[in-house]
Amino acid sequence: MTMIPMQSAVAHDLLSSPRHQRSHGQASVSLAQVDGAARLGRLRQVGSAKAILPQVHAPVPEVVFLNTSGGLTGGDRLCYALDLGPGTKAVGTTQTAERAYAAGPGQATVDVRFRVGAGGHLDWLPQETILYNGASLARQTEVALAPGASCLLLEAVVLGRAAMGETVAQVMLSDRRIVRRDGRLIHLEPANLTDAMLGARAALLGPARAFASIVAIGPDSTDLLVPVRGVLDGADVVGGASALGERLSVRLMASDALALRRRLVVVLGVLRRGRPLPRVWQI
Numbered sequence: 001m002t003m004i005p006m007q008s009a010v011a012h013d014l015l016s017s018p019r020h021q022r023s024h025g026q027a028s029v030s031l032a033q034v035d036g037a038a039r040l041g042r043l044r045q046v047g048s049a050k051a052i053l054p055q056v057h058a059p060v061p062e063v064v065f066l067n068t069s070g071g072l073t074g075g076d077r078l079c080y081a082l083d084l085g086p087g088t089k090a091v092g093t094t095q096t097a098e099r100a101y102a103a104g105p106g107q108a109t110v111d112v113r114f115r116v117g118a119g120g121h122l123d124w125l126p127q128e129t130i131l132y133n134g135a136s137l138a139r140q141t142e143v144a145l146a147p148g149a150s151c152l153l154l155e156a157v158v159l160g161r162a163a164m165g166e167t168v169a170q171v172m173l174s175d176r177r178i179v180r181r182d183g184r185l186i187h188l189e190p191a192n193l194t195d196a197m198l199g200a201r202a203a204l205l206g207p208a209r210a211f212a213s214i215v216a217i218g219p220d221s222t223d224l225l226v227p228v229r230g231v232l233d234g235a236d237v238v239g240g241a242s243a244l245g246e247r248l249s250v251r252l253m254a255s256d257a258l259a260l261r262r263r264l265v266v267v268l269g270v271l272r273r274g275r276p277l278p279r280v281w282q283i
Contacts, residue, residue, distance in 0.1 A: 022076055023072070026080075027049035029044075030083040030084075031056075031082075031084055032088060037059070049067060062091045063092045073108060100135035100137040104134075109139070110137065111142075113144075115146075116149040118147055118149060120146070122149075139173075139175045139176070140175075141153070144183075153179075156212035157211055159209045168198065171195065186217065189215065205253060208255060212250075213249070213252075215248070215249050217247050225248055228248065232267065234259070238252070
């Protein structure tokens with residue numbers, strides 16, 4: 001019987017069952033009002049997650065998060081966090097669309113956490129998440145609002161790249177948004193997409209390849225219901241809006257990513273009362 005040296009056996013095992021490198025990243029930012037202007041309090045970046053503040057001293061600064069790994073796959077972990085002090089207003093966004101690739105074993109996870117102090121306001125306007133065939137992504141966005149704080153939250157999802165002729169038949173998406181005010185739950189929005197749901201497209205997305213959800217929470221958010229309804233539908237896009245209490249919710253479905261983005265620009269223009277979108281959103 002031939003004996004295989006232990007070192008050779010270990011090397012053979014590693015070669016036959018390679019361990020893929022996984023991407024882990026955390027980026028957190030805090031802003032506070034100092035002498036009537038927003039000031040950076042903390043900036044922490046670990047691994048593949050980064051945060052850029054191109055106009056930190058502007059009246060409403062932008063915080064641009066990015067994932068330097070170029071996308072997400074099974075086992076990757078990403079965390080973004082933004083803390084706004086009392087009276088502080090800011091816009092959070094992402095530098096580009098996030099891509100969730102075929103996952104293989106495991107699932108990619110993304111945690112997004114915000115705290116908005118009393119009288120503050122946050123616009124969270126990330127660019128699209130593109131789901132490739134075989135992607136598996138679990139994302140949770142949590143927002144803690146203090147009394148008198150408000151927020152505008154967007155999530156947009158695209159199924160594959162239409163220009164490349166991609167068809168998404170296998171996917172797993174678990175996407176949850178949780179908003180609490182002073183510790184009390186005021187908004188819970190779970191979204192799930194599976195292979196079986198893709199197979200039932202006629203009852204769900206139909207021919208749409210892109211969809212988005214927007215929620216505005218604040219004392220005057222519902223005042224915009226009628227103006228928003230007036231701009232929902234467009235070429236290759238259908239939508240709906242509803243209001244309850246201090247929440248205004250909007251849903252959009254589109255034939256492709258470009259049609260969705262063009263309509264989002266119009267809808268967000270109404271919801272943001274004409275304020276320009278972040279520069280990274282330029283079409």
